[in-house]
Amino acid sequence: MSVNILGGWIAAFLTLSIFSYLYKDNPFYKMAEHIFVGVSAAYWGTLAFWNQIVPNLFGRLWPAAEYSSLEGFNVAWYKLYHGLHFLSRSIFPISEDGTIIGIPGDQTQNLTYIFPFILGVFMLFRLIPSIGWLSRWSLAYVVGLAAGLRMYGYMNSNVLAQMYGTILPIEWLPELSFFGNLGNIFNTLVIIVGVLSGLFYFFFSMEHKGVFGTVSRIGIYFLMVSFGASFGFAVMGRISLLIGRFNDLIEYAHSQYYFATFILLGVMIVTLYVLSRKPDEASEV
Amino acid sequence: MYNFLEKMGNVDRRVIFLIIGMVVLLPLLFPFGLPVKATKTTIDVYDAVEAIPDGGKVLVSFEYGPSTKPEIHPMAFAILRHLFHKGHPVIIMCLWPDGLFMAQEVIHQVAELEYDLKYGVDYVNLGYRPGNEAIIKGITRGFESVYTIDTQGLPLSSIPIMRGVETVADIDFIFSLSAGYPGSVEWVQYAADPLQIPFSSGTTSIQVNEVLPYVQAGQMQGIIAGMPAAAEYEGLIIEHGHFDMPGDATRFMDAQSIAHLVIVLFIILGNTAYYIKRKKEQKY
Amino acid sequence: MIKRTTFIWSALLLLFGCQNLVAQSGFTAEAVAEEVEGRKVLLTLVLDGGAASYLLESKTAEEATWKAEKSVLPLELSKEGRMTVAVENYIPIQFRWTALDAEGNVILQSESEAVETGAKWFNPYRTGIFIMLLFVSGLILYYIESAKKAKEIYLRPIAGLNAFEEAVGRATEMGKSVLYVPGIMDLDQVETIAGVIILGHVSKMTARYETGLNVPVSRSLVMEASREIVRESYLSEGRPDLFHQDMVHYLTDDQFAFAAGVDGIMLREKPAATFYQGRFFAESLILAETGNSIGAIQIAGTGSPAQLPFFITACDYTLIGEEFFAASAYLGKDPKLIGSIKGQDIAKAGIMILIGLGVVLETFGFSAFRELFKAM
Structure with a gap:
């Protein structure tokens, strides 16, 4: 519990320190920022090594096996592997009785992983x-592999499937009312015109003048409307995150946490006030 | 009035921060329960879950971390409550390392405390594997090519729920709880589209516009768009008797709505002030 | 294309390969099993009539009895009665469908011919995508060749690009540095690659003007690539003395920790020009807003549609989507890149024509054309 x-x-403390940035740059924010950067860099480094390199690379080159087999x-x-074990017992373990050798886990040996291993060593060069x-x-x-891997996905989902979604019939449906049909046709036209004019805006090898200029301008209007909608969603998201933080701060303000939020907030306000009276020193902290 | 508006345009940004802070804080302390009405995209997700055949296996992927927890976490609770109440076996995996901690928290609350489900039979947590979309591509070839063991160290072949599930094609529905890359878009590109598996997603608000074209084109079955949609989903599962208590998202909706209202007011005031200022400058 | 190939295959298999069982009241079912690609079989159940559920069973040549695969409800099958099943490669396998009524009584059974999968060089179901890729790649290669042969290719002006030099110039005048962020993703993202290439052009400018350059990155590979490209730029401008490794430095992989770190750099170093060129997520507004508050000239460029609005509002210039990818061609004036832009334009025109044609055909009830674009 403690x-x-x-x-x-x-x-x-860290939440309030980051929030203090809204007032101005100050020692609390600097401290929280450096802790955040340092801890996360170490976290990602450790994670990549123990979750990626050890099981997926070493684990496939030297999976655990019975020494006698x-x-x-x-x-x-x-x-x-014995040599590597000599370098680091924790990364390259051998069982205490010496019968099991290799990286524990359920991997099967795949020596083609020697190629990524070599490429990885090249990076260290x-x-x-x-x-x-x-x-x-x-x-x-890495660059070549990414291009190849993505080409199919993009072509399939972002080009073909989106074309499939845009090719819509402009039709009068008997099951809909007069206004329902008008609305439906209007929606379809908005999608078709929006996609075509939006694509047109991204024509670079043609001067956007006359009719082309008008179509391109319609395209940019569509883009701007979509950006506006995005912005609205972003505001919504940011408020949601703020609510989440406030909810936690409210929880830490309870007696079971010994009023942590109130006490820390008080200490920070007083410290910032004192520091603001000595501006030169404050900026050097 | 003109002078007031002009002054509003030059107000210190810290005053705005303070006002937003207050309008978020007060409704959290004194909630008043504004009604929440479900939108079409959220209802589409609900209907898609309802359409999963009885006993159909569902894959839920956790692709978010603490930084986006307030938005996505309520969705994770709501969707798992819905799935477990309908008796679907759920296979959980994570494409983000932090996703594992998020998944464990939700599983502990929903599967263990609320529904008392059996690990390995009703649900399984395969955990996190690095590789982003390569993991999705991997499970289209076979779960065992990526996951040899689950989070409890059990080989996949020994887990009852994984019987008959060789590749992701054997899954009846995929749901991604997504806060960025890898997330919804990668699931569409590498699993849902190529294998034609019903797929839906709960995303952060910021991602909605990026993901919406896939919903529009029918590549996804609706979308839970940010915290308000999470509240809508919580409402839907209560309305249809899948659960009996409102979740966090519903509780936060008052603060969200009031904050939106105040921001809209600020935008109107800001633009009016800008307009007046420009007019004045033109005059002189 | 996909549709037609599937149709021909199905028809051939129906004619020569399937057992057709007829049961009571004219209810018929024909089961077809086709190889889609390695380890995957496409089952088609052509039904005349209906059932409450089906039992799908399989049997390899070595097995004597049928083994239950799964119970299938009618709605689990696609409209065409299709379903994919995973199998082992190089082992011939047969499938049997058993149609059951609501009480679980067998209505009828239908078996498919044995099918064997194996690793394949070509997946006929993806012919459409293959043709599309050939078409687009062909166009791009053709126009690259044309551009190399010194054929003049017109490129319309892009507002933000002229501001690059202006921003670096301003930083020089003010005696301040330039901050460049190549996104927060790894080198496997096309935006990051574009961002690193544009960094090459910006670093040439900073070398020319003898202005400080600061490039915080969030991935180790991006750090390596960026260092390489910045060093080459300084060499090509004849100023290797101004280059030092720490110009490009790693902060952290974590998204918001990186944002906090870059914010800190901005607040303390107060760069006069900031460039955000690459793939960004929710940190985009945090970065752009901080840059705005210190009064820097800000130029952003990204292909992430969700982040563009924030850059547009908080930055002085923003390269939207493809403008960003085209930027290196504009800045470098390399005929290869300019040619590829022309090729992409023609491909876009082709797509627009296909969409227009599709809408007309769809409106007049010819939906087969639209089906060609269905994702596979």
Whole structure:
């Protein structure tokens, strides 16, 4: 329970520190910002190493196996693992009795992972200027792979399926009323005109003059209306997030958290007031 | 009046921050229960869930973290309550690392405390795997190519709910709780479109315009758009008897509505002040 | 295209491959199993009549008895009676449908021919996309070749692009630095790649004007690529002495922590010009709003439609969507890139014509044309 209370105090302090930025840049905000950047960088680094590199790379190159069952190439291959185990016992473990060797998990061995391993090592060559150029191969691989992987997805979902969604009939439906039909046709026309004129705005090799200029202008109006709607959604989202933070601050203001929000808010206001009376010193903190 | 409006245009931004803060805080402390009416896109999601065949397996993917928790978390509660009340087996996975913590929180509350469901039979948490859309692409080939074990270390082959589920094509409905990349768009591109699996999503408000074209084109079955839509969904499951208590989103709606109203007023005042200022400058 | 291929395949299989069982009251069912691609079979149940549910079973050549796959409700099948099932590669497998009435009595059964899947070089169901890709790529390659042969290609002016040099110039005059953020995503995003390429042009300007450049990044690969491109720019401008590694520096992978870090840099260093070029999410407004508050000239560019409104409101210039992707061609005047823009324009024109044609045909009741574009 006491850990919970401490957590509540830290959360309330960091939330109020970030909010203090709305007043002006100050030591509380700076502290919260540096903690945020530092903690998250370490978190992502650790996560990438233990969730990605260890199980997905090392785990596939040297999956856990019974030492006595190794044969052929694997005998020599796992000798290399022995060397790595010597470097780090936690990353490259061997069971205490020495019978199980390899990265624990349910992976099966896949030696093609040696290629990503080599490309990864190439990235580290940046630290040695004379062979640093090798890292470009790794970058080229990532860029090329991404282009290929995305080409199909974009063409299918963002081009073909969107064309499918835009090709709509302009029709009079007997089941709808007169005004219902008018509304329906109007909606269809808005979609078709919006897509075509919007696409037209993004024609670069043609001068936007005369009729083309008008169509392009209609396109930009459509874009602006959609941006307006987006902006509305963004305001809605930001208010939702603010509500979430306030809800937590209200919770930390209760007696079970020893009125953390009130106490911290008071301390911060007083500190900021004192610092504001010494502007030169404050800016150097 | 003109002078007042002109002054409003030059007001210190900190005053605006303070007013917004107050209009959000007060309704949270003193709620008054404004009515919430469901919109079509939210009803479409509800109908899509209702249309899942009895016993149909559902995949729920958690793609959000603490930073967008207030918006998406209520949706996660509402959708899982709806699915569990209808008796659908639910397979949970995470494309965001923080998603795992979000999923665990929702599972603990809904599956364990409220419905007392059996792990591995009624639901399973496959956890987080790095790889973004490559994970989605991976499960279209086979769950076991990406997930060999679940969050409890159990091999997939030993989990009853995973029997008969080799690829994502064996899933009857996919729901993504999405706050960005990877999220709804990637699910449409790599699973729902190629395999024609019914798919729907709950997203942050900011993402709505990006995802809406897929709803319009029929590639998604509706969308829960931000916290207000989460409140609408909470209302729908109560209205149809799937649950009996309003969730967080409904509780927050008063603050949301009043804040919107005040912001609209600010926009009108700001624009009027700008208009008057420009007129004056033209005069001189 | 997809439709027609499917139709021909189905017809052939129906003619030669299927057992057709006839039961009481003229109720017929024909089961077809086709290979879609490796490890995937498309089952089609052509029905004349109806059932409450179906039992789907399978049997490989080595198995003697049928094994239940799953129970299927009519609404789980597509309108055409289709369903995909995952199978093992290179093992011939047969499927049997059993139609059941509401009480669970068997109405009739229908078996498919054995089907075997394997890894394939070509998926006929994706012929439409393949043709589209060939068409678009062909156009782009053709116009790149044309541009290389020194054929003049007109490009309309884009407002924000002229402001690039102006913004760097202003920073120089004020003796302040330029801040450049290439988005928060990794190099596998096309926007990040575009952002890094534009960084090459901006860093050439800062090298020319001897202005400070600060590039905070949120991904390690982006840091490497950005350093590489900035160093080359400084070399090509003959100012390697002004380049130092820390111009491009990593902050954190976390979205909002990165935003907080960049905000801090802005508040303390007060750059005179800020560039946001890449893929952004919810942090876009936080960054642009802070930049606005310190009075910097701000130029944004992104392909993320959801973030454009914030950049448009808070920045001085914004490159919208494709303008952003075209920017490097405009700035670099490279015939290869200019040619690719022309190629893309023609592809867009083609898409517009197809949509227009589709609307007319759909209005007159010819819906087969629209079906060609259905996602697969």
